[in-house]
Amino acid sequence: MAFLEVRGVTKGFEGARGRRQVLGGVDLELEEGAFVAIVGASGSGKTTLVSLMAGLLAPDAGEIRLDGARVTGPGPERGVVFQQYSLLPWMTVRENVGLAVDAVRAGQPAAARRARTDELIALVGLGAAAGKRPRELSGGMRQRVAVARGLAMEPRLLLLDEPFSALDALTRATLQDELQRICATTRSTGILVTNDVDEAILLSDRVHALTPGPGAVLGPAIPVALPRPRERRHLSLSPAYQQARRDIVLSLRTCRTTPASEAHHERAAAPRDLDAGQELSGALGPG
Amino acid sequence: MTRLRRMVLPAVGIASMLALWSLVSAAIAPDLPSPLRTWEESRRYVLEPFFKEGEMNQGIGRLAFYSLLRVAKGYALALAIGTPLGFLLGLSRTFRDAFDPIIQFLRPISPLAWLPLGLVVFQRSEPAAIFTIALCAMWPTVINTAVGVRAISPEHLNVGRVLRLSRWTMLTRIVVPASLPHVFTGWRLSLGLAWLVIVASEMLTGTPGVGGFLWQEYNSLVYSHILLSVVTIGAIGFALDRLMGLVEARFKAV
Numbered sequence: 001m002a003f004l005e006v007r008g009v010t011k012g013f014e015g016a017r018g019r020r021q022v023l024g025g026v027d028l029e030l031e032e033g034a035f036v037a038i039v040g041a042s043g044s045g046k047t048t049l050v051s052l053m054a055g056l057l058a059p060d061a062g063e064i065r066l067d068g069a070r071v072t073g074p075g076p077e078r079g080v081v082f083q084q085y086s087l088l089p090w091m092t093v094r095e096n097v098g099l100a101v102d103a104v105r106a107g108q109p110a111a112a113r114r115a116r117t118d119e120l121i122a123l124v125g126l127g128a129a130a131g132k133r134p135r136e137l138s139g140g141m142r143q144r145v146a147v148a149r150g151l152a153m154e155p156r157l158l159l160l161d162e163p164f165s166a167l168d169a170l171t172r173a174t175l176q177d178e179l180q181r182i183c184a185t186t187r188s189t190g191i192l193v194t195n196d197v198d199e200a201i202l203l204s205d206r207v208h209a210l211t212p213g214p215g216a217v218l219g220p221a222i223p224v225a226l227p228r229p230r231e232r233r234h235l236s237l238s239p240a241y242q243q244a245r246r247d248i249v250l251s252l253r254t255c256r257t258t259p260a261s262e263a264h265h266e267r268a269a270a271p272r273d274l275d276a277g278q279e280l281s282g283a284l285g286p287g
Numbered sequence: 288m289t290r291l292r293r294m295v296l297p298a299v300g301i302a303s304m305l306a307l308w309s310l311v312s313a314a315i316a317p318d319l320p321s322p323l324r325t326w327e328e329s330r331r332y333v334l335e336p337f338f339k340e341g342e343m344n345q346g347i348g349r350l351a352f353y354s355l356l357r358v359a360k361g362y363a364l365a366l367a368i369g370t371p372l373g374f375l376l377g378l379s380r381t382f383r384d385a386f387d388p389i390i391q392f393l394r395p396i397s398p399l400a401w402l403p404l405g406l407v408v409f410q411r412s413e414p415a416a417i418f419t420i421a422l423c424a425m426w427p428t429v430i431n432t433a434v435g436v437r438a439i440s441p442e443h444l445n446v447g448r449v450l451r452l453s454r455w456t457m458l459t460r461i462v463v464p465a466s467l468p469h470v471f472t473g474w475r476l477s478l479g480l481a482w483l484v485i486v487a488s489e490m491l492t493g494t495p496g497v498g499g500f501l502w503q504e505y506n507s508l509v510y511s512h513i514l515l516s517v518v519t520i521g522a523i524g525f526a527l528d529r530l531m532g533l534v535e536a537r538f539k540a541v
Contacts (some may be wrong), residue, residue, distance in 0.1 A: 074448040086442040089416055090464040099460060103450040153450065 026213030037200035040210030079155030361420025369425030373432020435469025
């Protein structure tokens, strides 16, 4: 039995113009220590899939098991780094991270929790900003806080929902490198959901394409045969990189499950937890 | 330039108001004292604001102090009841379904209707006045708090859910701080209402204060003192709102 098992998970939402089937039977297996990326276009149901694995939503059918135990609700063992950061604006960086540390290490003395909080803040390079509130931080710094908070949950599975999609290209590259370093340090089992093929390849051991919804399913695993640590500069020249990229783009194109006639259902419902109109970043175009 | 505008334009507004007042007293209602006569007959009350020569014949500062004290008690009671009530309404669907209709029903009832009931219940004028102020002033707090709780971003609540925070931690660390801006707007509106109700409640109970003074002077035909009371009530209401505005701005800057 795999560490994480997602079996036949479906999810739909009622909307003003009828029901919209977002996920149509998602299957995924993940062994402990693996880092998997799921690539999909905007609106394909990536955030819905993350919310289901986090337990924030319940599937209509199918089940999700972590280490054999069925997921029935949210919990810190499945830590989430949210797409919109979701930092609490009335708390400082230290309080935002400390909230998670305090929740997960409730039994420990305050001094130990405080030390752990500072350690995490230092890990994401925000030591100097620990006393600041989110509004005083740049987008990249906010996302660092969100990553620190995700790690503070000491998750057995770290779920990253398009963590860098709201950032400019330079900041994004820096944070991707940092995440790579952090994941190597903490040996996290993780799922990264993204619309950026290059990000997926850079960070993960294998990539699944999420077909465009409605009724999205996961394509077959595409292994990323690149040694770690990966150096961004040399990456695009390597044949393994180019192979993975070709396979992912092909998988995204070919794994269409829905006949064109059903496409008008696609915009029917716009629940909050669906991806809100973000452009596919670069990689998904022709080429 | 803008600084000048901010000084000059309100002065123009005040001047035209005084002109209208003079016009009405000169041409339409001879019983209405002119601004100048009002000042002459009221100057002692303003210049010696804390003199006392009997229950109702006191300096305007002293009267205003009685009224403010009464409002403070009623307002404190309104917040003490209204804020938790608002949180309950916002947090619990069951509670909302049970009590929202009755709240919408009680909300539009005038202080003039509550006061006699207060007198029946408490038998004494002071608690009746405080009861009336509290009952009339608490609704904006109740409703804004409830709206504020319901308006909390699901993303913020999801943070608490993923961390499996206890109900108490969820309330103190997420729900209360997230809804505080709305709550504060409610508090500010409630203070305005509490001050609005003071005149009615003092009139009907005949207790010393700006409103009581106003009513007594009307009955003794000293009309200039009615105007003195009106101006005082307006000035204090304005000052209270500005004060709350300042506190609110500090709150929201957090």
